[in-house]
Amino acid sequence: SYVLTQPPSVSVAPGETARIPCGGYKIGSKSVHWYRQKPGQAPVLVIHNDNDRPSGIPERFSGANSGNSAPLTITRVEVGDEADYYCQVWDTDEHRLIFGGGTSLTVL
């Protein structure tokens, strides 16, 4: 079955750039979506279709997708960006939706 791999945690200083990896076999052939979840809240879509931002999501958020890697990048990180981030794809072969294990972003 298809697996998406994320590191459990990433730390970054305010104002710096955070890169949150998401790895999967030939993930470049799939559409990748990203969600942000703050404690006690439902997740929110921040990137869809690899690098499209829903309305209301700042330009500081961007995605990429090629080969076996589809990272989320957050520039000029703010304390308010602290959250868990999940990547997600649809496994067309198995008709299943897959989430990565999630990455906790800490802003030091």
Added chain:
Amino acid sequence: VQLVESGGAVVQPGGSLRLSCAASGFTFDDYTMHWVRQAPGQGLQWVSLITWDGRLKYYADSVKGRFTISRDNNKNSLFLQMNSLRPEDTAFYFCTKDPSSNTATYLFDSWGQGALVTVSS
């Protein structure tokens, strides 16, 4: 868009429960809907989807044969019938909406607040 789950409860292993999701603020019968769950302190896990017309339903392997997704487009409602519940089914269950009408793009642009299901003796 508003999605409001209900029906969460404490249930014994082997028991059954039916979750409901009341949808408003959009044309419900145009959109594919999903259930996603999250065990306390854990990550997200997709459970099931049903297309806008109810014709296609898919399930995660962990719930296949035990859970059934359904919808009533006349009542703008989504359901999840859960049978043979196990302790590992304990989680918040979120009702979620696909962003595109009359198709399935397999992502979510709206989430409910979640309903807690606890399976314990």
